[in-house]
Amino acid sequence: MNAFSESLSLAAGLVAHLDAKLSGIVLLSLRVSLTATALAALVGLPIGAAIAVGRFPGRHALTIVLNSMMGLPPVVVGLVVYLLLSRAGPLGTFGILFTPTAMIVAQTILITPIIAALSRQVVADAWSEYREQLTSLGATTPSAALTLILDTRFALATVLLAGFGRAIAEVGAVMIVGGNIDGVTRVMTTTIALETSKGDLPLALALGIVLIAIVLIVNAVAQYLREWARTRYG
Amino acid sequence: MADAMVASGLPIVCAGIGVGHNGARLLHGIELTVERGACTLILGANGSGKSTLLRVLHGLAAPSGGTIAWGGSAHRPAGQAMVFQRAVLLRRSAAANIRYALDLAGVRGSEADARIDDALTEVGLRALAARSARVLSGGEQQRLALARAWALRPEVLFLDEPTASLDPKASRAVEAIVRGIHARGTTIVMTTHNLAQAKRLATDVVFLQEGRLVEQSPADEFFNAPRTVEAAAFLEGERL
């Protein structure tokens, strides 16, 4: 238990002093994962909604594939993106390997299926409730889908928060495509991995506590949002 | 104004309508005409096909056999509205829900404002215009659904057991609104399993049993001197 109490006081110290290096790492983590979440939402929400309301052959199979892709191993995504962005690879000329942009790309690919699959569920449930009434009112299916996305915005917000939580906690993808470069692509998870491998366990644990605190806050916000929306909008 | 441009969807004529689903027959050989100005109540036990028939008449369900024509056309026209057993409302204010429906119908701006105000007043919800629709009570929600329908000035209004989930007071309020809308010239087609309600509202009755149209008569006739044995049995059963 000594390692834990040592880490707790170390963590408290780091946070209290707003250690510059720590802040830099935390801010980079937030920047990468927030951007990835926003991009994944732009791609995933329309896909999820389209599959939810659409009628096309293979829809059922597509849903299964999408749900399975939620479990994409981050390290595999990292490897694939690395091979794509490497100078020897097809997209090498852009030179974005080992930059935060590469990390954003990898995390976006990682969480888009999550956002698509979960939003599909949300929109599908809403569609079964609203379909007849919206059809009666004369809404075309695409227009109805947009209305549903808007109407289920709070449930979708929690879907986005779930995606964000997955992104900020993963290490496999960002380690490979970012290279864990000091001051450039070092985020919370890769720093924890580094400090652990250096044997500096208290520091690693301290960073872990900061990361968990962030995830806790995100989930608390999601919960509060759900309850507030229910009372306010029903 | 816009109504004059839209072709009339009346009368609704069903010829030999059948609906099958997953091997089960929900409707058989329905021959039915809905005339302008009628307040037609579709009666029958649960599972008799009332809701299915209503959806076919409104164009929500496609028949697997037979033909249906709205004012002679095979395409459902605009100018129809439907209210369901449980009101389906968006997570917006009461007024915004009506505005959404009007927007889909191409009615915007000050015309929309006027209709919203009028519709909410008609159903007695004007004071709750800004309230979030889904936190209203069941009865208020159903009245809002009616207001939304009324704002569209529908030629035909379909209602699927609109008071089944409401308490007696709320039910009476809804019936009063339906009567009012009918009085304004809207043709009403409504399902119910409540005999007393049917007696109060109907000009015509359509009686279904196990997917077949057993009898269609003017209300007086149906309730006092039903032509068919089944109808008589049904009325007898309800009376007990």
Add this chain to the structure above:
Amino acid sequence: MRRRLLAGLAGLFFVLGAQATTAQQEFIVVSSTTSTEQSGLFAHLLPLFEKDTGIKVRVVALGTGQALDMARRGDADVVFVHDQAAEEKFVAEGFGVKRLPVMYNDFVLVGPKGDPAKVAGGKDILVALQKVAAAQAPFVSRGDKSGTHAAELRYWKAAGVDLDAKKGAWYKDTGSGMGPTLNTASSMNGYVLTDRGTWLSFKNRGDLAILVEGDQKLFNQYGVMLVDPAKHPHVKKDLGQQFVDWVVSPQGQAAIAGYKIGGEQLFFPNARG
């Protein structure tokens, strides 16, 4: 509602835009090894280099094999590793311009203070390894194609120990970097070959201590190479060359010698004048 949506989109573009404008300072990518990075050398050296030249260095730390492969793919401008044979092969294949020796550090054999194989104080690494194999004492290896791993395998071979025949439960292959390997050794009280730098900064020692050191054979030579722009035209030739020139220059060599942990020097500069 629509206004909030627009505000959100504006915020998104701001975030993405901010990202685009940050890296305007000149930089090079150096592929190196985890043991070098974890020793803390780069944290000491690179700011000095940046002060002299204004060039930022981004170090991607992997195992030696991976570092060289990364450079073969053209994802690095300069390579800084410690496996002479592999480096010379790299140059022979045409991926590197020229190999220059920079510095050396040494490996040490670390083990439990209880020392079941009785190797403590010995001056010959080969004899020590023979004893470990004979005693079947737990030994943890990196097994990750790194320079350290390559050196370890060379010592076993020179000691005449056939690992394939002898590999049993006592020899553990972790397939990971120096730090995780030390963690494993610490938790199972095993013997492990490590570079002095990583050991000095390693904080999770448990019951382990240095048992064998100082053998000439344990010296670990570092080389630096500019990735050949003939193979990869996008390589930052001039900036990379400045780095290569600097580490072998008197300033660079002095900076290397100046890096100490707990008063002890880790790396010994030996670039040829």
